[in-house]
Amino acid sequence: MSRVSGAGRTDVGAKRVTERAGVGAAPSRSGASRLLLVLLGLLGILVFVGLGIWQLERRVWKLDLIARVDQRIHAPVADAPGPANWGDINAASSEYRHVRLAGQFQGANTLVQAVTELGGGYWVLTPMRSDRGFTVLVNRGFVPQERKAEFQQERGGLTSPTVVDGLLRISEPGGGFLRSNDPAANRWYSRDVAAIARARGLTDVAPYFIDAGASDADSWPRGGLTVVTFRNSHLVYALTWFALAAMLAFALARPIIARRNRNAAR
Structure with a gap:
């Protein structure tokens, strides 16, 4: 029969304690990392959705601008506003x-x-x-x-x-x-x-x-170059942000779905 000295028993006991501590700590660190990734993913989804909503709001603003400019540039000419009306001059009511x-x-x-x-x-x-x-x-x-x-x-x-x-x-x-x-x-x-x-x-x-307004093609300064057509790609940008939000949501949900499928198959 083999005998283990006191020192040996101490070493074996310490090793077991260390192994148990290691086994317990790894899942804890892994769980914390997963939680952090989930929180970052949820934050990313909120940011992407917010950007998409902002682009939709910008689209409404741009459509209104296009309609206002088109109406004003084709309206009958009026006298330039004098001092009595200067207090009412602003972009929404007066520009173009x-x-x-x-x-x-x-x-x-x-x-x-x-x-x-x-x-x-x-x-x-x-x-x-x-x-x-x-x-x-x-x-x-x-x-x-x-x-x-x-x-x-x-x-x-x-x-x-x-x-x-x-x-x-x-x-x-x-x-x-x-x-x-x-x-x-x-x-x-x-x-x-x-x-x-x-x-x-x-x-x-x-x-x-x-x-x-427009001047002769051969004269300088060259008038009539005011930009009155405006690009409107806000819907495309909004759909892009919403698509990124959906992809990120799917990436977060995929491990959960896979785990449930494994549990159901047991």
Whole structure:
């Protein structure tokens, strides 16, 4: 008969305790990991569903915008709003209205960086003193990069009475994407009416600007380039987010379904 010393018994006992502890700890860690994955999956589903709903809301907004713009650009021309109506000017009720302004161009041009169907260049904004005693910035149209100096230096020649037909646009404060307007350096990335008026020392300036209508194909600035057609892919984006949510939900449910099928087969 073999005998085990006290030290040996101690080692065997410790080994058994360690094995039992290991067997008990592994399922605990595995269960915690599975729970974390499930929670992350549920969070992902909520995020995807939320993004899908947001795209549906954006689709409703875009359809309303398209309908409003189409109605306004084809409506009969109206006089550009005067000071008595400036407090009511906003994007929802006023933008893209077909308006007319009579007066004289006065003051220096402001060139605002732009990208159009004709390529990269600048919008040419010129203050126009109306016959009714107030000033409106008129976006006379687009000029390419190589004509920048010509229109920066333009003076005179625009003082005769004129009439501008175009679309009322809402001021674009601040600047463009990741680029702020720099009035001191005369660098402009958006058509910020208030900032341009301050930089040019203009008074009685309307809180909107006017995009001039189409001009001759051979003349500069080239008017009539206002974007009035808008891409509407929000339904496709919404279906994509909902599909991702459904795929993630199926991935989470698949192990549960498989486990139930195994239990039923026993």
